[in-house]
Amino acid sequence: MTAAESVEVVARLRAAGCVFAEDEARLLIEAAAETGADLDVLVARRVAGEPLEYLVGWVEFHGVRVGVSHGVFVPRQRTAFLVDEAVQLARAVPGQPVAVDLCCGSGALGFAFATALAEKGISVELAAADIEPVAVECARRNLAPLNAPVYQGDLFEPLPADLRGRVDILLANTPYVPSEMIAQMPPEARDHEPRTALDGGPDGLDIFRRVVAGARDWLAPGGHLLVESSAAQAATATEILAARGFSARVAESEEYYATVVIGTRALS
Structure with missing residues (x-):
């Protein structure tokens, strides 16, 4: 050229x-x-x-x-902050951390998380899941070098039973755009990415509520759930976590313009 x-x-x-x-x-x-x-x-x-x-x-x-395949959610750069937070928590886990990338899309979070830990000499037992077949196929290609299985189904439903109660780090980049705001998103997202990866219901937290409701059964004692949200949703999100018995905190990054809500299961 x-x-x-x-x-x-x-x-x-x-x-x-x-x-x-x-x-x-x-x-x-x-x-x-x-x-x-x-x-x-x-x-x-x-x-x-x-x-x-x-x-x-x-x-x-x-x-x-x-x-990234057509019809798969495109990872946002701000979500790198969630990965940073997850890596920091995983480093404190004794032994080999067990992690699940839920609503995984392309598998970007799990792949980046495991890669960052590997650079620090820490191996991770990783699995991922998504409801969309095209996302599952994309994630399987991305996670193949890690030999990490990717399951197709609704949230926790397809995960193998032997993960129940063992997950130290649960990454869940749930859709959190309020339904009425979808029309105001940039066309490249609104018109091309799957609505299931964007639409979080009336207040943007419908899928988050479902994840929180099921997370306790899958997390190990002391395990952590990390979910990206908007700054405006963070207070409600922490209330949802607290109502389910989690200790909750909010991490924010001015550099990434990102907000992550973290829920931790009690040790007993």
Whole structure:
């Protein structure tokens, strides 16, 4: 590709409102070269609002490259904060931590979590689950190098019984957008990502409530549930956890513009 052609791609993306047009142009050009796809088609699809991650087939998340398929929730960079919090808690677990990535989507959280622990010399027993078949297939590809099983079903339903009462770290990136706010989301999310991965019900906490209701049976004594929420939802979320017997706290990051609600099961 000539320099003039590259400049033209940047101009088309910038005109479409892509804030990071130069970076996106580079990624699309590389994807076309690597896969043999038609660059003009890729650019046209991006200009039309299709997520960049679907077009290039991956996203950089928490220092690792995660494959992303069409129709699978695209990991948000702010969720790296949840992974950081989970890694810190897992380091305090005696022996090998047991972790589950619930509502796993692409498996990005579990993959990044296990990779970060491996860099610190800690191995983890990891499993994941999601209700969407396309997400399960995507997560299986991403988690295959870790030999981590991915189950298809509704929340805890498909998990094997031998995990019950053993989970030290439960990662649950549940959908938390209030139903009436879906229409106000950017088109690339609203029109392309699965609604089941976005819509959290009237107040955004419907799936969170269901996870909390089932989590106690699956967590080990002293085990932790970590869920991303909005700052406005955090107080209600902690009340939901407390009502189910969890000790609850809120972690916030100005760097990531992220809020994570953490519930801990009592030791006895």
